[in-house]
Amino acid sequence: MTTTTAPMVTLDRDYSLDHKYTRAQGRIYLSGVQALVRLPLMQQMRDRALGLNTAGFVSGYRGSPLGGLDQALWSARKHLKAANIEFAAGLNEDLAATAVWGSQQVNLFPGARFDGVFGMWYGKGPGVDRSGDVLKHANAAGTSKHGGVLVLAGDDHACRSSTLPHQSEHEFISAMMPILNPAGVQDILDMGMLGWAMSRFSGRWVGFKTIAETVESSASVNVDPHQLDIVIPTDFVLPAGGLNIRWPDPPMNQELRLHQYAMHAAVAFAKANGIDRVVFDSPRARLGIITTGKSYLDVLQALEYLGLDREACRDIGIRVYKVGMTWPIEPDGLRAFAQGLDDIIVVEEKRSFLEAQLKEHMYNWAEATRPSIVGKYDEAGNWVLPSTGELTPPTIALVIAARLNRFYTSERIQERLRWIEDKERELALPRANFARPAHYCSGCPHNTSTVVPEGSRAAAGIGCHYMVTWMDRRTETFTQMGGEGVPWIG
Numbered sequence: 001m002t003t004t005t006a007p008m009v010t011l012d013r014d015y016s017l018d019h020k021y022t023r024a025q026g027r028i029y030l031s032g033v034q035a036l037v038r039l040p041l042m043q044q045m046r047d048r049a050l051g052l053n054t055a056g057f058v059s060g061y062r063g064s065p066l067g068g069l070d071q072a073l074w075s076a077r078k079h080l081k082a083a084n085i086e087f088a089a090g091l092n093e094d095l096a097a098t099a100v101w102g103s104q105q106v107n108l109f110p111g112a113r114f115d116g117v118f119g120m121w122y123g124k125g126p127g128v129d130r131s132g133d134v135l136k137h138a139n140a141a142g143t144s145k146h147g148g149v150l151v152l153a154g155d156d157h158a159c160r161s162s163t164l165p166h167q168s169e170h171e172f173i174s175a176m177m178p179i180l181n182p183a184g185v186q187d188i189l190d191m192g193m194l195g196w197a198m199s200r201f202s203g204r205w206v207g208f209k210t211i212a213e214t215v216e217s218s219a220s221v222n223v224d225p226h227q228l229d230i231v232i233p234t235d236f237v238l239p240a241g242g243l244n245i246r247w248p249d250p251p252m253n254q255e256l257r258l259h260q261y262a263m264h265a266a267v268a269f270a271k272a273n274g275i276d277r278v279v280f281d282s283p284r285a286r287l288g289i290i291t292t293g294k295s296y297l298d299v300l301q302a303l304e305y306l307g308l309d310r311e312a313c314r315d316i317g318i319r320v321y322k323v324g325m326t327w328p329i330e331p332d333g334l335r336a337f338a339q340g341l342d343d344i345i346v347v348e349e350k351r352s353f354l355e356a357q358l359k360e361h362m363y364n365w366a367e368a369t370r371p372s373i374v375g376k377y378d379e380a381g382n383w384v385l386p387s388t389g390e391l392t393p394p395t396i397a398l399v400i401a402a403r404l405n406r407f408y409t410s411e412r413i414q415e416r417l418r419w420i421e422d423k424e425r426e427l428a429l430p431r432a433n434f435a436r437p438a439h440y441c442s443g444c445p446h447n448t449s450t451v452v453p454e455g456s457r458a459a460a461g462i463g464c465h466y467m468v469t470w471m472d473r474r475t476e477t478f479t480q481m482g483g484e485g486v487p488w489i490g
Contacts, residue, residue, distance in 0.1 A: 020034055020038065021037065021038055021079040024045060024223075025223065025224040026223065026224070027220050027221065027222055028220070029218060029219070029220050030218065030219065030221055031215070031218045032185050032210070032214050033072050033215050035188040035189055035192075036188060036215065037073055037076050039120070039192040039193070040085050040120060041080070041083050042223070042225035044083040044085065045226075046225045046226065047118075047146070049225075052116070052146055053114055053115045054116050054117065054146055054147075055084040055085065055113075055116075056080070056083065056084065056085035056117065056118050056120070057088070057099070057100060057103040057117050058073060058080075058085065058086070058088075058120045058121075058122075059088050059089065059096040059097075059100055059119075059120075060090055060096045060121050060122030060123050060127075060152070061127055062089075062124075063123060063124025063127060063154055064124065064154065064160075064161035065124075065154045065155075065156060065210065065211060065212035065215050065216060066122050066123070066124065066152065066154035069152075069215075092130070092482070093123045093130045094130055094134045096123070097135060097138065097151075100119040100120070100121045100149055101137070103119040103149075104138070104141070104143050105144075107147075108245065108247045116145060116147040116200075117144065117147050118146075118147050118148045118149070119143075119147065119149040119150070120149070121149065121151050121152065122152035122154065123152070124154045124156070125153055125154060125155040125156060125166040125167065125168045126162075126164075128151070128153045128172070129171055130481075132174065135151065135177065135205065136176075139175050139177050139204055140254040140255065140258055141249065141254060142203035142204065142243060142245040142254075142262075143199050143204065143205060144200075145242070145244045147199075148195075148198075148199030149206065150192060150195045150196060150205075150208045151205050151206065151207050152208045153168035153171075153172070153207060154211075154215070155168050155209060156211070156212065157211060157350055157389070158389055158390045160212065161212075163462055163478065165350075165389070167350040168207065168209065169207075169327065169353050170351070172207035173327055176262070176263065177204055177205050177206060177207045178202065178207065178263070178266040178270075178327065178328065179206075179207040179208075179209065179325065180194070180195050180198075180206060180208050180275070180325055180326075181209045181292045181293035181323070181324065181325075181326050183293050183294060183296045183322070184214060184219060185214070185219040185221050186221045188210075188214065188215075189221060189222075190227075193225070193230065194273055194324075197230045198269045198270070200244075201232060201265060201269050202243055202262050202265035202266040202269060203242065203243030203244045203257070203262055203265070204258075204262050204263075206266075209326075211293070213294045214293070228273075231272050231273060232269075233265075235272075236264065236265055238261070239261050243262055243265060263328050266328065267325075267331070270324070270325040271333060275324035276321065276322065276324055276329070276330050276333045276334075278319060278321055278337055279320050279321070280319060281320075282315070282316070282317045282318060283314075284317045285317050285318065285341055286340075286341060286342045286343070287317060287319070287341065287343050288320075288321065288337060288338060288341040288343065288371065289318065289320045289347060289400065290320075290321040290337065290344060290347070290354060291321070291323070291348065292323040292324070292326050292348060292354060293348075293349075295349055298392065298393050299393075299396060302394070302400055303397075303400070305393055305394065305397045305416060305420060306397050306400065306401060306413055307412050307413065307416050316408050319341065321337040327357070329357045331361055338358075342371055342372070342406070342407070343371055343372050343406070344373045345374050345399060346385075347385060347391065347399075348385075349391050350387050351387050352387070354375075355375035355376065358373055359373055374399070374403065378402075384399050385399060397417075397420055398417070398420065398421075437470045438467050440464070440467065444464070446467070446468070450471075450475060451473060452473065452475070458474065458475040459475065459476065459484075459487055460477070462484075463481075465484075
């Protein structure tokens, strides 16, 4: 008879809540919002280790899912101050972005106290739209050599706390900003540090997608700021004068750097650091799945629903590609992933984004070597991965199984499919619907200010005032932030 001894559990009796921002190594349980607060602190640790005397500047405007970020930043102000990181909440989104732009101008003139200032802007997805003018100008101007900027877009795919569902990728493309899409809390830390390094190398502001499922989740993560061996590409030659901000700098010169060099620099950086990577592979891969961000986790869950682990995918012939930089997509890694595949499924939420880039890159492939690509629609025009709402693991599992069925099936997969379909039918059954409309908190001034006189009609604003449209108070229609009252003019 043999006995096993349970592993000894060591209690960290010195642990305090402040350690989520002060500990320089090990694993700590963090929420996504806390990770965003810790991120500039980790960047400062990296810079100090490199002998750089840098500072940080954070500004933005609250809005779900980043509505609590400013509160978390204020709570951590003593740690931020100790690391020369300044937080100044913006009066609005575009003024906050303009302030961050100013942080990149520190070293243009004599007398700077720091080698550079790394900046971070945050805002709700519609705030990215609102700040488009600033983002285009600031990105064209560039970032400082030892600065860099992350642009956090709080996107609300399911419209849980917004007046419209939204995604920010196309606004970032309009400003010609590279886009990173973290899948979880650890990704926030890792991609955040990669993002600042990319921003410094390419001289561009870097879009950073954050959604509720990412920033409102929590996980045990590795907080060592040196966990990543970030490398500078050796196969990309910078133009004379580099890509960073300078003055004077005529607009046409900015455009030339932006179009001819900066995007290629971002792609070279992504390739050198393996930001996009194959996570499941097979020597005889026939079906490829390409995905990003939260959808990557949904794909893993969908494969689990089908009973397909890493080994099963290898045996069957499934390859999974996790894209970290969603625009511009890195072509060499994409080509290596797609080589030899018969079919590719593109799994992404909202409007097709990766799918369009794949088709553009593969357009000139020989027909015999070009895989079929299924994303929002299949070959028959069926809307298989809708751009509305959110994608779910069961929906993704059904699409994967349908494509897989072309060359492989098993009784186990069929059993899993029947289980998924039974669950989906159960969820579709009619249920008692007890309406519970939202209402104002006790003592809220909106509770009385939104009551209009008999015979009058009001139009709503957004935020808490928008809630009145759900109540019986003769308030009809609403407007975007900052436009309150203006519809009356028309």
